[in-house]
Amino acid sequence: MAGGATQSAEQVVNVTLRVLVDKARKKVVYAEAEKDFVDVLLSFLTLPLGTIARLVSKESNIEAVKFNSISSLYQSVSDLKEEYLWNKACKEMLIKPGNSMEAYCHQLKLNIDETEPLQYLCEYPFCRLVRNSWSIFYKQKCKCGMLFNSGPVVIDDMTCVPDGFVKETASFIIRDDLYVMPNHLRTSVCLLKKHGINDLANTEKKTLLITKKEVVDLLKLSLLSKTPITDFILKNKNFLCNSNPKFQSKIRIGKDLPSDSDEAKKNMVVILMVRKSNTKVLFATAEEDFADFLFSFLAFPLGVLQMLEGLSSLSSIDGLYRSMTELSSERY
Numbered sequence: 001m002a003g004g005a006t007q008s009a010e011q012v013v014n015v016t017l018r019v020l021v022d023k024a025r026k027k028v029v030y031a032e033a034e035k036d037f038v039d040v041l042l043s044f045l046t047l048p049l050g051t052i053a054r055l056v057s058k059e060s061n062i063e064a065v066k067f068n069s070i071s072s073l074y075q076s077v078s079d080l081k082e083e084y085l086w087n088k089a090c091k092e093m094l095i096k097p098g099n100s101m102e103a104y105c106h107q108l109k110l111n112i113d114e115t116e117p118l119q120y121l122c123e124y125p126f127c128r129l130v131r132n133s134w135s136i137f138y139k140q141k142c143k144c145g146m147l148f149n150s151g152p153v154v155i156d157d158m159t160c161v162p163d164g165f166v167k168e169t170a171s172f173i174i175r176d177d178l179y180v181m182p183n184h185l186r187t188s189v190c191l192l193k194k195h196g197i198n199d200l201a202n203t204e205k206k207t208l209l210i211t212k213k214e215v216v217d218l219l220k221l222s223l224l225s226k227t228p229i230t231d232f233i234l235k236n237k238n239f240l241c242n243s244n245p246k247f248q249s250k251i252r253i254g255k256d257l258p259s260d261s262d263e264a265k266k267n268m269v270v271i272l273m274v275r276k277s278n279t280k281v282l283f284a285t286a287e288e289d290f291a292d293f294l295f296s297f298l299a300f301p302l303g304v305l306q307m308l309e310g311l312s313s314l315s316s317i318d319g320l321y322r323s324m325t326e327l328s329s330e331r332y
């Protein structure tokens with residue numbers, strides 16, 4: 001799949017990735033890439049969870065996969081009749097959530113999120129035509145007192161658009177678990193050592209041209225595999241067994257909330273039907289507030305999972321997130 005034939009015009013665009021493969025163990029030691037590829041990887045963290053559920057539910061070179069429960073949450077909103085939602089814009093916002101970093105991703109060489117940033121215009125013509133008032137929220141009140149209910153139209157004003165996330169000149173080393181580091185000799189030497197490689201003759205260098213379809217493959221593997229680059233390059237089919245089974249026992253919910261704080265006093269009522277024999281939840285019933293809370297997950301960007309302290313359970317996303325927090329903001 002990697003660097004394969006490119007049929008459609010859309011896929012002609014590609015970015016370069018160089019990998020060093022341990023020939024005997026059939027593993028990627030590390031990958032090297034420049035801005036174009038690293039920007040694409042970092043853009044994963046900005047994707048809203050609903051967008052990821054949508055992207056991975058489609059076939060790429062890898063079959064459609066499920067993004068844990070987010071996929072069923074996403075499906076439920078897609079299937080929900082509009083009469084249960086405030087208005088049609090609510091549904092649209094949840095199944096095609098806007099990316100708050102849209103301006104950064106817009107110019108990526110391979111931008112897999114094709115959600116167009118939408119805006120609603122004020123119904124008062126003076127506002128619309130002269131003041132150019134707009135909102136991303138349908139029927140929100142304008143400062144003139146009228147509502148933003150005209151549109152939606154695609155935001156085409158991408159003034160002062162930043163170009164991606166990392167600097168043009170920077171070069172990076174990417175570990176097999178997507179941890180991104182500045183490209184220093186000592187980093188590559190350290191990784192060679194870690195993999196027990198004393199002789200470069202035991203390795204093979206490969207240069208790949210990554211297409212948009214393959215970026216979706218990488219996104220899927222980043223959620224499912226601990227070694228996404230190896231699985232991507234060597235087309236491993238057994239990557240599912242790499243996922244983290246210890247996740248459930250590690251996470252503690254709400255441990256930082258002092259019990260007498262105002263935050264702790266706010267609550268939502270959820271009624272659970274539990275089977276006594278195995279304490280498994282059969283179903284839950286709840287009011288609008290809890291449904292709103294669940295649905296809002298779809299609009300959260302993937303990077304928000306850092307709130308789980310590097311325990312997102314998504315195989316390689318934690319590594320990617322950690323590398324981003326550790327890269328020096330001045331130099332890269």
Ligand SMILES: [Zn+2]
Pocket residue numbers: 122123124127128133142143144145146
């Ligand atoms: Zn107005």
